[in-house]
Every structure is written in C-alpha cells, then in structure tokens.
Amino acid sequence: MIKLIIVDDDILIRESLKIIISIDKDIEVVNTLEDGKSCLDYISNNDVDVILLDMRMPIMNGEEVLAQIKARNINIKVLILTTFDEANLISSAIKYKANGYILKTSTPEKIINGIKSVYHGNGIYDNEVVSKLIVNKNYSSNNIDKYELTVRECDIVKLIAKGLSNKEISNELYLSEGTVKNYITNILAKMNLKHRTQIAIEYLR
Template sequence: MIKLIIVDDDVLIRESLKIIIGIDNEIEVVKALENGKECIDFLSENEVDVVLLDMRMPVMDGTEVLEEISKKNIKVKVLILTTFDEEKLISSAIKHKTSGYLLKSSKPEKIISGIKSVYLGNGVFESDIVSKLVVGSSNKNDKSDDEGLNIYGLTDREKDIVRLISKGLSNKEIANKLFLSEGTIKNHITSILSKMDLKHRTQIAIEYLNSKIH
C-alpha cells in the first residue's frame, strides 16, 4: 500500500483529490494538508511514501517544502501537481530532484498512475513541461551547452548522448545516429545517471535543458 499525503491550499481540490485517489486500492491517502509547513511537520513525525505537492501555497510554498525535505534529508518521493507551468517553478522542482511534475488539468487516472510510477522510482513529467524547457533553451549555443555539462565530468560521448536524449531520441535512434549498439548506449546512460545524480532518463533531458536556460 502506497502511503500518500496531499498538500494543496485549495480545499475543494484537496478534498476532491482525496476522494478520487482514495478509491484506488493500492493507495492510502493518510493526510490532506493545506500548506507546506503542515507538510514538513507531518513528514517529521510520520513515514510517507509519496507527497502530492502544490507549488503555490501560503505559509510555506512548494519550493520551500522541497528545500526543507532536502535539508532534513527526509526519505520521501515528491510528485508536483500544480496549475502553474512557469520556468522558474519547473527549475526549482528539477533542482531538488523532484520525481515528477504534472498539471492539475491532468485526468484522474494519469495522476493516480503518476503516483504509482513515482513510488516505483520512475519519473513522471508532463510533456508540456519538457516542451517549455526546450523552447526556452532554443536560443543557447553549443558552447553554453558544454559549460552546463562540464560540471558533471561527462565524457564527450556522454555529452553527445545527453544532447540527443534532450531532443527526444530513443536509445535505438541514438545508437543508429552514433553508430553504436543499443547495449553500449544503455551503459553510457547508466554512467550519465550516476554522474548527474539522477534516477531516470527523463530527468537527464530536463536537467540538461534546465541548465541551458540558466
């Protein structure tokens, strides 16, 4: 059973999510909270698997919650669910290794699926979110790309693969483009994930595109 808390300042959204998600027999909504401070206080005293977190809230917003979770080293996965898709908020979520970022316009089944996916260690990112980062980064040149990647100690081949991942290419497509086997590409991606301290492929693209913006 996945232990979940919902954190949203809108009581109607909060309670609606509690009812909708609570129907699923694999998820237990243990608490619905209205601000970030309540979230951190609850996490400090209770074990939770996943936090479904809004970004814009009074008292303590989503960014501050992510900072506190990191600072206190709280072992919990966070799935952002918000109506906002501004680059600044996306950047903050990625910076703190958020497991996913969905918009409230998502269908209930997508949110429930996202919770389960995040619980299993996978990433869930709205396609519109990634597209926004791609558009925002389009004016940067290759030199700035390299500067953003150099901090991770990646090899030239690994940098090439990161760029191709960020363009949406599959492992097979990358292998064909670089004249390498799929197995070799998978090995490189494993190395990239380790060096960038990330958990899944999608985060490589978002982290890279985010660095181009900033």
C-alpha cells in the first residue's frame, strides 16, 4: 500500500483529490495538508511514501519543501501537481530532483498512475512541462558528457529533449524508426534510466 499525503492550499482540491485517489486500492491517503511547513512537520514524524505537492502555497511553497527534503536527505518520492507550468518553477523542481511534475488539468487516471510511477522509482513529467524548458534556452552537451555517448546518441538525446517523437527524430536524422528505437535503448542503458522522458530531464538538468 502506497502511503500518500496531499499538500495543497486549496481545500476543495485537497478533498477532491483525496476522494478520487482513495478509490484506488493500492494507495492510502494518510493526510491532507495546506502548506509546506505542515508537510515537513508531518513527514518528520510519520511514515510517508509519496507527497503529492503543489508549488504555490502560503507559509512555505513547494520549492522550499523540495529544498528541505533534499537538504535533510529524506527518502520520500515527490510528485508535483500544480496549475502552474512556469519555466522557473519547473527548473526548481528539476534542480531539487522532484520525481515528477504534472498539471492539475491531468485526468484522475494520469494522476493515480503518476503516483504509482514515482513510487516505483520512475520519473514522470508532462510533455508540455518539458517543452516549457526548451523555449529560448541554449543547451550544451556538458550535462551528458559523463555518459560517454556517441555523437549520434547525443544528437538523439537533444532531439528527445526538444520533445520530438521517435518518428520525428527518424525524419530529422534520416534514420529508420527502428534504428532510433535501438539508439534510445542503448542511451537508456548507458544513462541507467528506464524511460525516454527521463533522458530529457537528465539532459535539462
């Protein structure tokens, strides 16, 4: 059973999420909290697996919670669920290694699957969230040099980070879609990742 807390300053959203998520037999909503300070106080004294965390809250916001979790080396997965998709908030979530970032426009099924995904150690970031970071940003390959990727693999990583699908990458690089899939399999192995979205997040870090 996944022990989950919901942290959001809007009581209607908190209670609605609790009702929706509690339907799933694999997740137990152990508490709902209205600000970041209450969240940190709670996880200091209680067993929690996943935090469903809003970014903008009074007293202590989501970024500050993430910073404290990282500073204290607390072993809890964090899934950001917020209305806001501003690049600075997304960058903060990536900086402090949030396990996922999805928007409140997501379907209940996507939210529940997101909770389960981060609990099992997989990252989940909305495509539109990743795309936000691409706009007007100039990337180098320094972030991924340590993985000793080939030039072609680096090209594919950059295109994944730009949000291109396998088919679009194949058209861009004049490769078959099967060859692109093989490259991505090799990239995932070298970077010790499980999903292509994680490649983009690691590159953007």
